Amino acid sequence: MSVQNQENNSALPTLLLLDDEEGILSSLKRALRGIEANIVTFDSVLDALQYSEQHPVEIVISDQRMPEMDGCEFLARIRQYWPHSQRIILSAYQDFGKVSAAFNSGVVERFICKPWDNKELRFIVDKALEALASMPGNGERENLLPGTPVDFHGIVAADDSMNELFTSIRHAATTNAPIFITGETGTGKELVARACHLESFHQGEPFIGVNCANFTEHLMESQLFGHNKGAFTGAVSTQEGLFSAAKNGTLFLDEITTLSKPLQAKLLRVIQEREFTPLGTTKVQQFQAQIISASSTAIGEAVMAGEFREDLYYRLNVITFGLPPLRERGGDILLLARFFLKKYSRLEGKHFHDFNRDAVQIICGYDWPGNVRQLENVIHGMVVLNTGKKITSEMVIKSLSNMVGGIHAPVKAFQADPVTAKAAESDKKEKGEILPLWQVEKQAIEQAIAHCCGNVPKAAALLEVSPSTLYRKKQSWE
Numbered sequence: 001m002s003v004q005n006q007e008n009n010s011a012l013p014t015l016l017l018l019d020d021e022e023g024i025l026s027s028l029k030r031a032l033r034g035i036e037a038n039i040v041t042f043d044s045v046l047d048a049l050q051y052s053e054q055h056p057v058e059i060v061i062s063d064q065r066m067p068e069m070d071g072c073e074f075l076a077r078i079r080q081y082w083p084h085s086q087r088i089i090l091s092a093y094q095d096f097g098k099v100s101a102a103f104n105s106g107v108v109e110r111f112i113c114k115p116w117d118n119k120e121l122r123f124i125v126d127k128a129l130e131a132l133a134s135m136p137g138n139g140e141r142e143n144l145l146p147g148t149p150v151d152f153h154g155i156v157a158a159d160d161s162m163n164e165l166f167t168s169i170r171h172a173a174t175t176n177a178p179i180f181i182t183g184e185t186g187t188g189k190e191l192v193a194r195a196c197h198l199e200s201f202h203q204g205e206p207f208i209g210v211n212c213a214n215f216t217e218h219l220m221e222s223q224l225f226g227h228n229k230g231a232f233t234g235a236v237s238t239q240e241g242l243f244s245a246a247k248n249g250t251l252f253l254d255e256i257t258t259l260s261k262p263l264q265a266k267l268l269r270v271i272q273e274r275e276f277t278p279l280g281t282t283k284v285q286q287f288q289a290q291i292i293s294a295s296s297t298a299i300g301e302a303v304m305a306g307e308f309r310e311d312l313y314y315r316l317n318v319i320t321f322g323l324p325p326l327r328e329r330g331g332d333i334l335l336l337a338r339f340f341l342k343k344y345s346r347l348e349g350k351h352f353h354d355f356n357r358d359a360v361q362i363i364c365g366y367d368w369p370g371n372v373r374q375l376e377n378v379i380h381g382m383v384v385l386n387t388g389k390k391i392t393s394e395m396v397i398k399s400l401s402n403m404v405g406g407i408h409a410p411v412k413a414f415q416a417d418p419v420t421a422k423a424a425e426s427d428k429k430e431k432g433e434i435l436p437l438w439q440v441e442k443q444a445i446e447q448a449i450a451h452c453c454g455n456v457p458k459a460a461a462l463l464e465v466s467p468s469t470l471y472r473k474k475q476s477w478e
């Protein structure tokens with residue numbers, strides 16, 4: 001059986017206590033009351049391992065003698081999952097040989113002798129917290145996740161989909177073939193284009209970006225190709241175009257589908273022949289840069305509708321990177337929210353350092369149709385318009401409601417509205433639709449997990465079962 005407890009403040013590190021005797025767990029918890037950490041306790045090694053596989057664990061205090069596995073072995077596993085964790089063994093002198101070997105190999109970092117002195121215990125745990133705080137990233141929880149979250153050329157992310165994308169970007173670093181980036185507005189396409197540039201051999205050369213939607217056809221043509229003085233009415237001076245300015249670097253063409261058909265034809269020729277002619281001249285110039293283009297609308301549909309040239313589409317689309325919308329990058333929402341909160345609090349001279357629980361629930365449950373840009377703007381706005389240390393749910397609701405059109409995307413956490421749910425349930429009953437028991441259970445569990453923004457242990461606590469029960473059930477449905 002596992003014991004799960006205490007309100008979770010995701011800004012604090014997690015301290016995991018493991019001992020097969022419940023009495024010892026309670027004494028440890030009592031001795032550590034008020035410590036700046038979320039304490040989770042387990043009386044079963046297997047449950048503790050299952051928990052640690054899925055959740056970051058920064059400090060672990062484990063008993064040495066346990067029936068399923070000894071403490072040193074358990075801490076060795078924890079080190080594999082969470083290499084930066086602080087691992088403390090609780091042991092009697094008889095186990096000295098084993099514990100000292102684990103200490104010398106770096107599996108165990110600190111040792112508490114049984115029976116312990118509470119003052120010494122607090123001292124050792126405080127030392128572990130200090131050690132965490134002095135790690136790169138100041139011991140921030142996010143920086144302790146294995147390999148994630150990362151800041152990849154300014155793209156902050158932890159979600160697997162983003163980590164896979166970063167790997168693909170690294171793989172594409174050696175090519176000069178055109179790259180095409182898809183993704184809803186505000187998902188970070190320009191950041192990805194810059195990251196491609198910075199990873200590639202073009203790094204050190206110019207990165208030139210242009211949003212094709214911002215210009216009329218004529219202006220766009222002169223932007224791209226450049227012109228000579230007098231090339232057209234208003235061309236009062238000679239101007240270098242973007243094809244030329246990009247040199248050996250990268251030319252990023254955002255919202256490429258908005259290019260007019262005649263310009264699409266000209267762009268195709270530039271890509272095929274690797275040369276262009278500025279307006280009002282006959283001098284052909286070489287084009288060296290890598291082209292990265294992007295679209296926030298379905299380019300395939302534009303091709304089908306005959307609005308975008310199919311041959312150009314295939315030319316541009318040699319390597320494609322798709323950015324998922326923020327709502328599909330579960331773990332990234334809160335991570336980014338905290339990142340922007342810290343950034344704008346610093347920039348605006350404010351003291352916000354976290355969100356309260358209800359605010360987290362709303363932020364995690366909202367659909368963010370404007371993706372990361374919208375999240376960034378909402379947080380920036382809240383920081384400017386409010387004071388305090390924590391962002392509250394009222395601030396979030398007000399900020400979302402003040403946006404054009406108000407809260408125009410469903411807040412998932414609110415979808416489990418009990419009134420609606422009850423109405424739907426009775427509707428089903430009236431229709432005589434009976435769900436199998438496992439499905440009812442699955443719905444209840446999924447609803448609880450969604451309610452807790454994906455935090456399984458917390459959902460388990462609400463459902464009054466152990467986290468491992470939920471993990472087992474989730475596994476069986478998969």
Ligand SMILES: Nc1ncnc2c1ncn2[C@@H]1O[C@H](COP(=O)(O)OP(=O)(O)OP(=O)(O)O)[C@@H](O)[C@H]1O
Nearest residue numbers: 154155156184185186187188189190191296372373
């Ligand atoms: N993962 C991220 N980490 C940090 N900041 C991000 C991230 N993704 C996006 N942003 C920020 O969100 C804003 C929008 O990003 P960006 O302009 O790259 O999006 P986009 O997809 O190109 O948008 P559009 O389709 O409207 O051109 C920028 O301020 C960017 O810095």
